[in-house]
Amino acid sequence: MKTFKSVWLVLAILMVSILTACGNEEKQDSASQSEQVEPAKAEATKVTIENNGTTQVYTEAPKKAISLNQHVTEIMLALGLEDSMVGTAYLDDAIYPPLQAAYEKVPVLAEEYPTKEQVIDSGADFLFAGWKSGFSEKGVGTPEELEALGIHTYLHTSSSITNPKLEDIFADIRNIAKIFRVEERGEKLIEQMTKEVEDIRTKLPQNKDNLRVLVFDSGEKEVFTAAQNFMNELVTVAGGKNIFDDVKSGWATVSKEDVVERNPKVIVVIDYGSTTAQEKINFLKNDPALKETEAVLNGRFVVLPLSAASEGVRAAEAIQILAKGFYPESFQ
Template identity: 80%
Template sequence: MKTFKSMWLILAIAMLSILAACGNDKAQKSETENEQWDPAQAAATEVTIENNDTTQIYTEAPKKAISLNQHVTEIMLALGLEDSMVGTAYLDDKIYAPLKAAYDQVPVLAEQYPTKEQVIDAEADFLYAGWKSGFSEKGVGTPEELETLGIHTYLHTSSSTTNPSLEDIFTDIRNIAKIFEVEERGEALIVQMSQEVEDIRAKLPQGKEELRVLIFDNGKQDVTTAGQNFMNELVTVAGGKNIFGDVESGWTTVSKEDTVERNPEVIVVIDYGSTSVEEKINFLKNDPALKETDAVMNERFVTLPLSAASEGVRAAEAIQILAQGFYPDNF
């Protein structure tokens, strides 16, 4: 009888052990399933960006991006995203020197905008345009067309708004950093750019009237200049006053007579395209009307590359060039 009771005790202990093991297996399985699928966590990893009248939802960072203009190419490279890029396009001039090594790792697809076929052949999943023309019918295609191909798009907002500021560029940088899941790099880049600008501003003369500045793109019969585009911000931060900053447009055309009346003290010559800086300055010196301005008579010209004048990572460099040209004694 004693042996019989012992056997039942052994069997009971064994059954309890089996049940406990089953319970543990179910708990572990449940935990594994929760780790594999957590709706709250999945929702948190989604990134939603409102851009260019579209809503772009990212469930993962793009892996095959193409940048369509130089200043946005330089933003991606400054964020260390060259390994996530399958192509670049449309240089205005030489790439920013600190980014040249990274740039050389990315294929150049076209001198201007690539074709839709080139984009498809590259298996692109993200296109980043610096100008609205990139997503026009003459560019790569509209965001709606590209979405049907499974390609996300981002239009650089600071290049597509009136009178953009440095903060608008920082918003674009934050958006791209968020899309590519490199937020810390984005904030570090913004801190660096902000500090560089503050260091320049600290050297500017205090209590002086701002210099009258003409931004000269080109001109023959009339003058093509900057109204309320990013050049207006750059000139202002560098301690000057854009004489056509009251014109509510980006690049604009004004008369020579109006230019002479506003009488610039300094002329910023934008360097790009087939017309050289020397040719532009010779035109200013020999034009019967424009040669009478203070800037031309005193030969006060500042040369600025178009790539530095765009809404990108070279903003501090552009402000440095302008400030040195405006106030050489302070630098």
Template identity: 80%
Template sequence: MLALGLEDSMVGTAYLDDEIYEPLQAAYDKVPVLSDQYPTKEQVIDAGADFLYAGWKSGFGEKGVGTPEELEELGIHTYLHTASNMTKPTLEDIFTDIRHIAEIFRVEDRGEAYIEQMTKDVEEVQAKLPKDRENLRVLVFDSGEKDVFTAGQNFMNELVTIAGGQNIFGDVESGWTTVSKEDAVDRNPEVVVIIDYGETTAEQKINFLKNDPALKEMEAVKNDRFVILPLSAASEGVRAAEAIQILAKGFYPENF
């Protein structure tokens, strides 16, 4: 919504789990923060909201604000971000969500302009990729000490592929998934993408990989090949083109 210039239509926001994208910081600062995590129904009602937009199913789950049906009875319409709640989401699915929000708030021209710019940015990145490349083997590392929490067929799989990589766990038919360290080592990634968020810093995650008896044997770790990607860029949203650029530069720095 901020990317579409809709901050004046927002009576509140909640559950910030990553730093705000710098170009949108000024717009974000205009929006009241209702809660550090999910707001209560009372907070939403007191804010005067008549529309609630959730990025994840949990927003409308038991620990969330309430079900869509409950909220509709209170006169609050709902929208669940489609792309972040499906397997194998694509850029087109992101564009669909942008169009839906733009249509709801009657700023269709802004939505199409944003999609056009994202498409152009992605095409410019892809034009710089090596033409005769063999896609790099990539491990997406979210977290994990005993096992590895990584990307299966979620949006990171799409981002890595578009950026000229091959997600080594792209054959796993789930979104985020847990795999063994041994499996990660056997598939031997050439690059590790670090998802950056929360209390554990990207540098701490890298240090863990370098010191883990098993994972330090991966080619990517031996060669110190890490790409750091903010969680909000890794998610199914308006930073997708930027994410692809970050990944491509990390995969093929000599081409950028």
């Protein structure tokens, strides 16, 4: 009888040992799988963006962003990122009205570009510039200098290339949405902008020669005008033809004689700065050469705010302002 009990005791001990070993193996397998999943998960959340000659790698969405120009500030706000911002700068004119409430939640760091010290004091981890000057010696600093401080940078590509199109703005919006992990918001914004533009285009007259258009920024002895920059795209989509679209630059200085020879039917006056749009119009009406153009003789002026003329979320609004000015009979 003792032998029988001893056999069962040995068997019981063996069973416990086997079960314990199996449990340990399962834990080890589980831990091993966990170790494999975590790096894969981290890799999946990593975002890599090629921008302005740099490779920017984001392991998480920025939490303390600063926008350095108005049109990119408005892109950030249109994507609902005000809570991820610690500052804005360089306001050209009034903020886009639908974004005013969001704008008021973000500190304004400077009238123009903030200093590097201001940026560091804010704890910023991301800078979004609308123009190349933002990341120059006269701006906040170079991308390399800022990267050394642990600050990511993004230069608005559509504002930095020749002859940008609406699709180039959409590419920038997608990049920012990807960096901040709000891709769905980005697509909705693009969809909304696309629909608004298409609604305007359906109202434009068909089978008509496009109106000859001069974009007047400034100038007294010569004329500073749009050539192959975003204004060219806006004018074209609105049913006009920029009379200096053949000049191979963004903005260009041309002679008054060239303007008179090309004889615009409409003049788009860019409104910004200390010289008002009406003062610019008065100059055009009184200039001995320019007052002889068809546009001035017929009083065909369209005023467009600089902030709407930039590569931002106001593109549809800018196109509507231009289209109504070009073809008022189609928008009554």
